[in-house]
Amino acid sequence: MRRTPVRGPDTAEGERVLILSAGVGSGHNSAAAAVQQACAARSDVAGVQVLDVLQVSSVLYRALLGKGYFVLVEDLPWLVEWVYDISDPPFRRRGPIDPWTRVNALPVIGAIKRFRPTAIVCTHFLPAQLMASLLLRGVIDARTAVVTTDYDFQGLWLTGAFHAFFLAREEGRVELMALGLPPDRVAATGIPIATQLKVAPVRDANEPPMLLISAGATGGDYAVSVVRQTLHMRSSFTAIVLCGRNDALRQRIEQLVAPAGDRYRVLGFTAELPQLLRRADLFVGKPGGLSASECMAAGLPMVLVNPIPGQEVRNGDYLIEQGAAVRCNTAATIGWKIDEVLREPGRLQRMQTAARRTGRPDAAADVLSGLLDGPSRPLVVTRGAQKTILAASERHVVATDLTGPSSLVRLIDSAAGSTVALLRAEEMEDLQKRYATPNGGLVLRRGQAPVSLRWEAQRLLRAILRGDGALPVRVEGLSAPFHILPG
Template identity: 75%
Template sequence: MGTTAATTGNNHGAERVLILSAGVGSGHNSAAAAVQQACEGRADIAEVQVLDVLQASTSLYRDVLGKGYFVLVEETPWLVEWGYDLSDAPFRRRGPLDPWTQANAMPVVSAIKRFQPTAIVCTHFLPAQLVATLIIRGSIDARTAVVTTDYDFQGLWLTSAFHKLFLAREEGRVQLTALGLPVDRVAATGIPIRPQPVEVPERDATAPPMLLISAGASGGDYALAVVRQTMHLRSSFTATIVCGRNDELRRSIESVVGSDDRYTVHGFTTEMPQLLRQADLFVGKPGGLSASECMAAGLPMVLVNPIPGQEVRNGDYLMEQGAAVRCNTAATIGWKIDQILQEPGKLQRMQEAARRVGRPDAARDVVSWLLDGPARPLIVTRAAQKTIFSASARRIVASDLTGSGALARLVDPADDSTVALLRAEEVDDLQHRYAHADGGLLLRRDESIVTLRRRTERLLRAVLRGDETLRVRVEPLGTSSVPTPE
């Protein structure tokens, strides 16, 4: 667990932020590191820790989820795509964690309780699901953020309890609010990335375009094919190639380029932010973090060998915005790059599009919106989850649901935040027990045996937190189902 103590004059009442990630690829941990850096700049944060939940679990669990994923990507990409689409339905996965995950989560739960956070940021859906369970059980009392790390929203990230859900783009926010999530609990901030360099050496306008070629998390033969293709370009260029910690790949590429002074080959480097600012065109995979860093640097992309599912969808978005082109076969990569470099003004137009997409302040916005936001979590009842899942399968937006199956929200009038999302029939049950003279509800802690649905009772107790009572108003979802532009 990485720890940083922020410098403050008075730590009384200061925040303790725990960032939970999972080392499946590098993107989730990179986002966690970016959020950590954003925390270090705030005087109201006394301490921040980062925990990779896979590193705290058994080696078998870590290998299955981490290494196993990339084996599937390499050997059976069609299976990865099938699994992505299958799990994309909102709230397909409901209820408690499976026994194997629960057993491996015990060290993480212990770490959370030892640290006693006031805020938790999850940059992977595994810890997000775990934290939601702890909120429902009343085991933790911390503001919780779920931070997605790809441009398209994926259903596995939806949980039954959280304070704020942060998305990469506005379309994702529209998607979730159409499904039924309240607009006050969903924000489009972009994907958290490391701070951008303040000063970057000015490029020589007469110099040939610089290509930045990244091997990505898996690297290997495809990266070598990319380099070979660039050697046949008709356009003038220079190329910087980053191989990461893949020493075998680095040696292979150095052997291929030989003494060609157009090429500079790196292994692992901490200078990636500077390289992104110096380059004119990026060639590599559209991972969420890589793409976000490129866009923040105004660096358009030539997309190669995307992972089925999230990376393909990332690429679709970037191409839609005019900030990328995709190569579907290694044989055309050189031709595709030439098309960009030889068409007058095309590279400049792509760079302008990338700058429009970029969200360099996403990490700072995530921290600010979480810590300055509502103290009570949003609780989504099991019935509401089933409704959202069913409506999505029938391609019905939540605001069109009617009768007992419609969705409603409970609003805390103290800050106008939605504290629960439930079905209309569940509201009727609550009205019988907690009706208030003002037309709303007066929720109260009641340990007696009641006729109220047991699951609903348990979930709504999480809303009360340490309070004995809470007045809320009931609103139909339609009054808050259409998002306004941010």
């Protein structure tokens, strides 16, 4: 029985944007909220819905993926780093979604059917992988975007089908293009963050520098060590300490700084963060993707402490490379490190300039524009192309330099000019036998023909043809001229 795809309403009635996240940490949901906020600024968006996919999954699944992650971060950070590194090669995981994840995805599929989106934005790799599966199976027919939430590209995010892929920085875009991904499907927009204040609060130049010390959304105990070391600093400063939702931590720090009088202000969870980011002179805390992006957009340099192995370490490397941050690797020297920044003439100002240069305050709006104004057909990366990209990555070879049967080839929509498929050269055989035209081109078509298609080619056609009966395409080889076999 032919599956009927879930199609959204005519976009003439307005776009319906579904934003899918996963509550593993606060960053993914914060990015989703930022995209939701950007939707409100567009007149062509008729409806928007945000869904945390873990909140509609089973309690066990949610606990293992959500709470389990933080248990590992706290108790087994070396394991977190090992998992991050082993899952970093692109397309290491291929094939269908495992049965347990598929069962837990059923409520998400139900939400899609009820909302009928014309566009889907994924701010976590779990829903991104699910949407790729649904696109290839013909279950959905909505423009789909993958939005990464850390500065460094991690291969786990790359899926076999999507309309647009958004990265935090240009180096990630260059990396994906070296893997063979086409430039019309990959953009470096920055990480989506909430709208920043248009005008920074006025500060008295005679006031001492203000530190913004953050324990993170959940309130990490490392903040106690940070605050304790600042008590020994020689520089004049004031500090605001953010303890998140950890009331016990807030009380401990309040007792710790009580002898310092009004130099410290200790807060729990606060809605004042946008104002505080613009008022502060130096941020002290972890380099989470969203925290770092918000600081950079506010021109607020960072002192990095206690980064999570993997993504946060790489975030920190990038910020240090840009001159917008310094890292402290031991609690014993935190106060000294901050003192060094504050006491060196002009250093804090140079770091603030670097932060402003690095910031991307319009990332959420750019993601929406790139998706809604971009190609209507998805890009499909076949299993063969995925194997080529993975093998090249493991051998430290650039995939676009490969030649021969395993080299990469793109199919380009002749009318729209957008890339619709990335596949191996040897995978072209089926398509050439069936769809080659006398002038050396291809016209992909639905229906039967004397030459039967393999399953992978059927998936490709189902995804890129959508509701159309035919699609003229041209072939583009990435490493050397590619010649169509005679029809």
